[in-house]
Amino acid sequence: MTSENVAMSETDVLHGWDRSEFSSAGITHDVYRRGSGPAVVVIHEIPGITPKVAQFAEEVVERGFTVVLPDLVGTPGKEPSQGYLATSMLKICVAREFTTMALNKTSPVIAWLRALARNLHAEVGGVGVGAVGMCFSGGFALGMMVDDIMLAPVLSQPSMPFAVGKKARGADLNLSPDDEAAVIQRAVDGCQVLGLRFTGDKLVGDRFATLREKLGDAFIAVELPSANKDDHSVLTEQRNEASVQQVLDFFVEKLRPEAPAS
Numbered sequence: 001m002t003s004e005n006v007a008m009s010e011t012d013v014l015h016g017w018d019r020s021e022f023s024s025a026g027i028t029h030d031v032y033r034r035g036s037g038p039a040v041v042v043i044h045e046i047p048g049i050t051p052k053v054a055q056f057a058e059e060v061v062e063r064g065f066t067v068v069l070p071d072l073v074g075t076p077g078k079e080p081s082q083g084y085l086a087t088s089m090l091k092i093c094v095a096r097e098f099t100t101m102a103l104n105k106t107s108p109v110i111a112w113l114r115a116l117a118r119n120l121h122a123e124v125g126g127v128g129v130g131a132v133g134m135c136f137s138g139g140f141a142l143g144m145m146v147d148d149i150m151l152a153p154v155l156s157q158p159s160m161p162f163a164v165g166k167k168a169r170g171a172d173l174n175l176s177p178d179d180e181a182a183v184i185q186r187a188v189d190g191c192q193v194l195g196l197r198f199t200g201d202k203l204v205g206d207r208f209a210t211l212r213e214k215l216g217d218a219f220i221a222v223e224l225p226s227a228n229k230d231d232h233s234v235l236t237e238q239r240n241e242a243s244v245q246q247v248l249d250f251f252v253e254k255l256r257p258e259a260p261a262s
Contacts, residue, residue, distance in 0.1 A: 048074020
């Protein structure tokens with residue numbers, strides 16, 4: 001990977017982050033990196049790396065982590081809008097990297113994310129890595145649990161496969177049977193999963209019920225009462241401060257156990 005520092009002229013919100021390209025499993029994406037310490041992968045929501053996604057990633061850096069932000073879709077630093085949301089959604093729906101509708105399948109991009117995490121972990125070391133996905137990427141950290149180095153998976157408003165049509169889609173975990181079995185075994189072995197959602201968020205479907213059934217006490221559910229019908233993005237656009245702090249503390253507990261409590 002060849003990296004370059006992101007200049008102010010490109011995007012203010014990612015000024016100071018190092019940009020590089022990462023390729024694996026036939027997939028290539030830009031990634032943005034900053035910080036030091038154990039690795040955490042912050043996977044953006046629709047429409048892309050918005051200013052509030054970047055703000056959350058900065059907070060993870062400040063808690064003592066090397067953070068990578070994969071650029072999967074959209075324009076880094078661009079503010080969300082209805083048109084921008086629609087454009088990014090269309091790109092996700094047609095891209096072969098994402099299984100937006102299929103049941104019992106792991107999105108191909110998860111293999112790329114696992115390789116990214118392994119690559120970074122080999123470089124920075126530590127007890128393991130963490131990851132947080134949001135919205136369409138909300139379940140990606142679960143798929144990354146197939147690898148033993150994933151010690152701190154966070155699922156914020158997991159929304160794929162999209163909960164339309166078949167009722168089963170709203171309960172599906174976006175995992176193949178083999179990957180689901182591996183994730184369940186990791187949970188049995190003690191790996192905890194933190195999940196966050198607003199209770200009125202229809203995009204999440206019934207996935208939290210599935211996660212409780214499959215993972216048992218290893219699944220830590222944070223379910224927030226919805227203030228209005230648009231509440232969706234727990235860590236960014238409709239930010240819940242207590243939940244943000246809980247995610248940051250989860251990363252510290254699992255990846256930096258020697259650090260003093262906040």
